[in-house]
Amino acid sequence: xxxxxxxxxxxxxxxxxxxxxxxxxxxxxxxxxxxxxxxxxxxxxxxxxxxxxxxxxxxxxxxxxxxxxxxxxxxxxxxxxxxxxxxxxxxxxxxxxxxxxxxxxxxxxxxxxxxxxxxxxxxxxxxxxxxxxxxxxxxxxxxxxxxxxxxxxxxxxxxxxxxxxxxxxxxxxxxxxxxxxxxxxxxxxxxxxxxxxxxxxxxxxxxxxxxxxxxxxxxxxxxxxxxxxxxxxxxxxxxxxxxxxxxxxxxxxxxxxxxxxxxxxxxxxxxxxxxxxxxxxxxxxxxxxxxxxxxxxxxxxxxxxxxxxxxxxxxxxxxxxxxxxxxxxxxxxxxxxxxxxxxxxxxxxxxxxxxxxxxxxxxxxxxxxxxxxxxxxxxxxxxxxxxxxxxxxxxxxxxxxxxxxxxxxxxxxxxxxxxxxxxxxxxxxxxxxxxxxxxxxxxxxxxxxxxxxxxxx
Amino acid sequence: xxxxxxxxxxxxxxxxxxxxxxxxxxxxxxxxxxxxxxxxxxxxxxxxxxxxxxxxxxxxxxxxxxxxxxxxxxxxxxxxxxxxxxxxxxxxxxxxxxxxxxxxxxxxxxxxxxxxxxxxxxxxxxxxxxxxxxxxxxxxxxxxxxxxxxxxxxxxxxxxxxxxxxxxxxxxxxxxxxxxxxxxxxxxxxxxxxxxxxxxxxxxxxxxxxxxxxxxxxxxxxxxxxxxxxxxxxxxxxxxxxxxxxxxxxxxxxxxxxxxxxxxxxxxxxxxxxxxxxxxxxxxxxxxxxxxxxxxxxxxxxxxxxxxxxxxxxxxxxxxxxxxxxxxxxxxxxxxxxxxxxxxxxxxxxxxxxxxxxxxxxxxxxxxxxxxxxxxxxxxxxxxxxxxxxxxxxxxxxxxxxxxxxxxxxxxxxxxxxxxxxxxxxxxxxxxxxxxxxxxxxxxxxxxxxxxxxxxxxxx
Numbered sequence: 049x050x051x052x053x054x055x056x057x058x059x060x061x062x063x064x065x066x067x068x069x070x071x072x073x074x075x076x077x078x079x080x081x082x083x084x085x086x087x088x089x090x091x092x093x094x095x096x097x098x099x100x101x102x103x104x105x106x107x108x109x110x111x112x113x114x115x116x117x118x119x120x121x122x123x124x125x126x127x128x129x130x131x132x133x134x135x136x137x138x139x140x141x142x143x144x145x146x147x148x149x150x151x152x153x154x155x156x157x158x159x160x161x162x163x164x165x166x167x168x169x170x171x172x173x174x175x176x177x178x179x180x181x182x183x184x185x186x187x188x189x190x191x192x193x194x195x196x197x198x199x200x201x202x203x204x205x206x207x208x209x210x211x212x213x214x215x216x217x218x219x220x221x222x223x224x225x226x227x228x229x230x231x232x233x234x235x236x237x238x239x240x241x242x243x244x245x246x247x248x249x250x251x252x253x254x255x256x257x258x259x260x261x262x263x264x265x266x267x268x269x270x271x272x273x274x275x276x277x278x279x280x281x282x283x284x285x286x287x288x289x290x291x292x293x294x295x296x297x298x299x300x301x302x303x304x305x306x307x308x309x310x311x312x313x314x315x316x317x318x319x320x321x322x323x324x325x326x327x328x329x330x331x332x333x334x335x336x337x338x339x340x341x342x343x344x345x346x347x348x349x350x351x352x353x354x355x356x357x358x359x360x361x362x363x364x365x366x367x368x369x370x371x372x373x374x375x376x377x378x379x380x381x382x383x384x385x386x387x388x389x390x391x392x393x394x395x396x397x398x399x400x401x402x403x404x405x406x407x408x409x410x411x412x413x414x415x416x417x418x419x420x421x422x423x424x425x426x427x428x429x430x431x432x433x434x435x436x437x438x439x440x441x442x443x444x445x446x447x448x449x450x451x452x453x454x455x456x457x458x459x460x461x462x463x464x465x466x467x468x469x470x471x472x473x474x475x476x477x478x479x480x481x482x483x484x485x486x487x488x489x490x491x492x493x494x495x496x497x498x499x500x501x502x503x504x505x
Numbered sequence: 506x507x508x509x510x511x512x513x514x515x516x517x518x519x520x521x522x523x524x525x526x527x528x529x530x531x532x533x534x535x536x537x538x539x540x541x542x543x544x545x546x547x548x549x550x551x552x553x554x555x556x557x558x559x560x561x562x563x564x565x566x567x568x569x570x571x572x573x574x575x576x577x578x579x580x581x582x583x584x585x586x587x588x589x590x591x592x593x594x595x596x597x598x599x600x601x602x603x604x605x606x607x608x609x610x611x612x613x614x615x616x617x618x619x620x621x622x623x624x625x626x627x628x629x630x631x632x633x634x635x636x637x638x639x640x641x642x643x644x645x646x647x648x649x650x651x652x653x654x655x656x657x658x659x660x661x662x663x664x665x666x667x668x669x670x671x672x673x674x675x676x677x678x679x680x681x682x683x684x685x686x687x688x689x690x691x692x693x694x695x696x697x698x699x700x701x702x703x704x705x706x707x708x709x710x711x712x713x714x715x716x717x718x719x720x721x722x723x724x725x726x727x728x729x730x731x732x733x734x735x736x737x738x739x740x741x742x743x744x745x746x747x748x749x750x751x752x753x754x755x756x757x758x759x760x761x762x763x764x765x766x767x768x769x770x771x772x773x774x775x776x777x778x779x780x781x782x783x784x785x786x787x788x789x790x791x792x793x794x795x796x797x798x799x800x801x802x803x804x805x806x807x808x809x810x811x812x813x814x815x816x817x818x819x820x821x822x823x824x825x826x827x828x829x830x831x832x833x834x835x836x837x838x839x840x841x842x843x844x845x846x847x848x849x850x851x852x853x854x855x856x857x858x859x860x861x862x863x864x865x866x867x868x869x870x871x872x873x874x875x876x877x878x879x880x881x882x883x884x885x886x887x888x889x890x891x892x893x894x895x896x897x898x899x900x901x902x903x904x905x906x907x908x909x910x911x912x913x914x915x916x917x918x919x920x921x922x923x924x925x926x927x928x929x930x931x932x933x934x935x936x937x938x939x940x941x942x943x944x945x946x947x948x949x950x951x952x953x954x955x956x957x958x959x960x961x962x963x964x965x
Contacts, residue, residue, distance in 0.1 A: 077560045191634065
């Protein structure tokens with residue numbers, strides 16, 4: 049982005065001043081280590097690297113995600129400061145001791161006239177490397193006796209980095225996030241399309257932020273969404289249906305589109321290519337092929353019933369089976385489970401394991417035709433486990449009574465039961481399971497809507 | 506993109522000196538005191554001196570408040586260096602209390618003695634660098650300059666190798682041999698090596714009468730002796746020097762004044778007098794004294810003081826040529842800020858609502874772990890009953906916000922190992938305190954009132 053605009057955002061300018069203050073003039077020392085933290089896309093790497101390049105300070109910039117081993121880090125630092133020949137002197141699997149020794153040797157040959165900076169981006173990865181690497185780098189100035197400063201950039205706060213027995217504490221420095229009104233709108237307006245006015249783009253950005261700002265503040269995500277949806281925004285202008293000043297009409301056109309984008313492309317359920325293609329096709333109602341399993345998985349007929357039976361087995365306690373699945377269940381003993389603590393409701397805690405026999409019992413009562421217990425039915429259970437829709441609990445070698453757990457959510461089950469022509473009794477069973485599990489006494493209204501929604505399927 | 510702004514800020518600060526000094530020769534400190542420097546040069550020289558003192562940890566002439574320890578250590582090392590007595594001692598003190606500084610001053614004075622200068626060999630090992638005994642042995646060989654002597658020999662054990670090295674140090678006549686000082690920084694890390702062979706052998710040599718050897722360990726752990734094996738502990742002389750700062754606040758203020766003042770041999774006496782005068786006035790100011798008192802109450806060590814003073818000194822430039830109390834106030838604000846509160850400031854409304862939901866769960870269930878389903882449930886209750894401004898988001902969108910919080914490590918799974926539990930049901934804990942959340946909410950920009958009310962209400 050080449051811009052000659054001057055910065056109007058006071059908070060960013062003060063940040064810039066602070067960082068330049070910490071840097072030293074030639075022949076002066078700077079603090080041995082500095083830790084800069086802030087949210088994603090707030091400009092940490094960009095500002096620090098721009099300062100290094102523009103003021104022509106000697107620096108070595110390393111991304112810790114690339115450094116699978118510490119040897120790679122040492123190699124990059126040495127070759128940035130002393131040239132590739134120095135880096136070639138490192139032994140095969142260099143230890144920190146080798147690195148410090150070589151650095152001392154090289155810096156005694158070519159001493160630093162100016163502070164050298166080592167910039168470690170995504171420094172949270174360093175915590176997973178050697179335990180002594182982080183404390184040693186924080187006091188590198190003292191260990192190599194040279195004018196060097198280590199700058200760590202990360203998203204995570206310093207308290208999570210500190211080793212157990214303590215270390216040399218770096219200077220902590222926060223990069224502020226963008227405020228909606230001033231900075232974010234201005235920055236997003238920088239990549240406006242040349243054939244439209246900046247005011248139109250600014251109003252588009254405001255509409256976009258109105259939908260997405262309460263969900264996400266990451267600049268990269270917002271830019272991505274802005275770029276993808278702008279052509280749809282301009283569609284009425286191109287077709288001649290609206291003028292640039294008809295903001296309300298443009299808003300009405302784009303807003304449902306943005307809502308749909310939130311459920312698909314924001315969640316990366318579809319790729320941006322698919323999204324753009326879908327916009328070019330005039331048909332509005334094409335359903336996108338999303339990544340989520342429930343849209344595209346095709347199961348055999350009995351597998352669907354098995355899965356529904358597994359869901360009921362996981363989320364209903366065993367003592368309610370008699371009540372639901374037997375034709376005549378006799379006297380119902382009044383139990384206290386309605387008064388159970390809301391927290392221990394199964395829908396909140398997760399699926400419970402159930403034995404195979406219980407699954408088959410529920411399956412036979414749920415399925416609408418007579419099914420013989422053949423191997424083909426049982427093998428479908430194994431394929432459900434392979435598809436990770438069911439998960440096996442316990443050891444593999446427990447052959448006579450294996451236990452399973454249902455790993456899919458209610459939305460998936462509802463989607464499946466929509467495909468299968470399910471009789472009303474099954475819907476009642478699902479609704480009843482919702483009733484028992486979620487403290488019907490307090491949530492009657494929401495429950496009735498839930499039940500009626502089910503009936504509308 | 507930033508170029509004009511960066512150059513503008515840098516030039517305002519350094520008045521063109523970024524481009525001026527390209528060669529290696531710095532501004533020479535002229536012996537003739539009458540040569541007056543220009544304002545910019547004076548500031549630059551002052552900055553250089555102060556930074557060297559605050560950042561580079563230049564050794565002071567005399568360590569402050571550590572007289573008895575200094576005398577004791579000096580005497581001990583003198584006995585090793587001059588009289589050939591073997592010794593071992595541990596210097597124990599919290600981080601930043603001046604262990605390395607004390608040792609540096611003592612060694613500096615020791616090496617000024619004529620007898621010590623000729624004889625004594627110094628080997629410096631660091632537990633962070635020499636993480637293994639083999640690496641440590643190589644380093645010892647290198648520091649004693651005995652690589653050629655060792656050559657390609659293969660030794661059976663560590664002890665043989667060390668004995669060979671010490672044997673090689675003997676001068677012409679077999680009776681005397683040069684005393685060696687082994688300095689082991691981060692001593693507690695050496696105790697984690699396999700079998701503690703290095704420690705055992707070094708302390709063994711210091712107990713037996715072979716060569717005069719002094720083993721000096723520096724560590725921040727008070728319980729370092731518990732880490733040693735029995736056989737190693739018995740060979741240690743159990744001499745410990747503790748560095749617990751006993752400064753009073755008045756002495757602390759004197760130290761601050763001394764650290765910020767320019768030395769008397771500064772080339773421009775007028776400048777240094779003005780500077781020292783402004784520093785004295787600054788230290789008498791009430792707000793500055795309050796800030797220093799709060800720093801003193803937090804920790805008495807000099808490292809935290811140096812970081813505070815550095816942040817204030819770094820603001821000094823040509824346009825801003827004296828240290829003012831606003832600088833110190835700003836520096837204190839930067840140091841004492843809560844970093845998690847800063848992180849919470851940048852979250853989106855949805856993420857903030859999730860944090861408030863988690864806070865309510867913590868309050869209701871006394872800190873028991875929760876999972877995503879429970880948090881989503883709380884959030885849904887809020888949306889249905891109390892909220893007007895928050896849109897009802899789909900579950901996957903809420904899940905994505907939750908995962909962002911996981912990535913920022915504001916929420917942490919209870920067992921970080923691999924579980925066969927689905928993501929929504931994995932138990933988590935909130936890594937924030939009740940007070941932190943409420944404080945962050947006050948500072949949150951344009952927080953909707955219904956969210957604030959929800960946070961303040963007692964039960965979800």
